[in-house]
Amino acid sequence: ILNVEQSPQSLHVQEGDSTNFTCSFPSxxxxxxxxxxxxxAKSPEALFVMTLNGDEKKKGRISATLxxxxxxxxxxxxxxxxxxxxxxxxxxxxxxxxLFFGTGTRLTVIP
Amino acid sequence: GAGVSxxxxxxxxxxxxxxxxxxxxxxxxxxxxxxRQALGQGPEFLTYFNYEAQQDKSGLPNDRFSAERPEGSISxxxxxxxxxxxxxMYRCASSLGASGGIYxQYFGPGTRLTVT
Numbered sequence: 204i205l206n207v208e209q210s211p212q213s214l215h216v217q218e219g220d221s222t223n224f225t226c227s228f229p230s231x232x233x234x235x236x237x238x239x240x241x242x243x244a245k246s247p248e249a250l251f252v253m254t255l256n257g258d259e260k261k262k263g264r265i266s267a268t269l270x271x272x273x274x275x276x277x278x279x280x281x282x283x284x285x286x287x288x289x290x291x292x293x294x295x296x297x298x299x300x301x302l303f304f305g306t307g308t309r310l311t312v313i314p
Numbered sequence: 315g316a317g318v319s320x321x322x323x324x325x326x327x328x329x330x331x332x333x334x335x336x337x338x339x340x341x342x343x344x345x346x347x348x349x350r351q352a353l354g355q356g357p358e359f360l361t362y363f364n365y366e367a368q369q370d371k372s373g374l375p376n377d378r379f380s381a382e383r384p385e386g387s388i389s390x391x392x393x394x395x396x397x398x399x400x401x402x403m404y405r406c407a408s409s410l411g412a413s414g415g416i417y418x419q420y421f422g423p424g425t426r427l428t429v430t
Contacts, residue, residue, distance in 0.1 A: 234415055235415040235416045237415070237418065237419070239421075245423075246318075246405070246421035246422060246423055246424065247357070247421045248421070249418035249419065249420070252416060252417070252418050292356045292357075294356070294357075296415025296416075297415075298415065301347070301359045301370050301372075301373070301415070302347075302357075302359060302415055302419065303359060304349075304356035304357050304358070304359075305356055306354075306355050306356050307355075307356050
C-alpha cells in the first residue's frame with residue numbers, strides 16, 4: 204500500500220483567482236502519477252497521467268507538474284470558475300497497474 | 315461509445331446475505347479494477363484483472379470478498395455474508411492497456427451498497 208497524501212483537504216477561492224494544490228507520494232519505485240476530477244454524484248474523470256520527472260501537462264486552464272525525485276506533483280488552476288468546483292484526486296502507481304489514491308482536495312469556487 | 319457501466323446502482327441487503335456486483339467495462343479495455351470508496355474519500359484499491367487473469371487481490375479486505383472476470387470482459391465482485399461495515403460505494407474502472415499504470419482509468423457510476 205502506498206501512502207499518497209494531498210493538501211489542503213479543502214479550499215475555497217473566489218471566482219477568477221488562481222489556485223494550486225499538492226499531491227505527495229513515495230518517490231521510490233515510482234511509475235506513474237494520475238490526477239482525476241471528481242464531481243459529487245458523478246464518477247472520477249481523468250485529467251492527466253504523468254510518468255517522467257519534470258513532466259508538465261496542460262488542459263485548458265488546468266495544468267500539472269511532476270517531481271519524481273522528491274515525490275510531489277502540483278495541480279494548478281488558472282482563473283478559477285464555479286464549474287471547477289470538484290474534488291481533485293491524485294493517485295500513484297509503482298508499476299503494478301494498481302493505483303493508490305489520496306483522499307482528495309475539495310475545491311469550492313465562490314462566484 | 316458506451317462508458318463503464320455497473321449494476322445495480324443501489325443495493326440494500328440484510329446482514330448475512332450474499333451480494334454480487336456487476337461491472338461492464340469499455341469494450342476492448344484490457345484492464346479492469348475494483349475500488350471501494352467511503353463517503354468523502356478517494357477510491358481504495360481492491361483488485362484488478364488483465365483480461366481474465368486476476369493480477370492482484372491484495373486490496374480485498376478478507377476472504378468474504380472475491381471477484382472474477384471469466385471471459386475477460388464483464389466482472390463480478392461478490393461479497394459473502396455481508397456485514398454492516400461493508401456498506402460503501404463500490405466502483406469499477408477499466409483502462410485500455412496494462413502497462414504499469416500509465417493508462418488513465420475510466421470509472422463507472424458505482425454501486426452504492428447498504429447493509430442493514
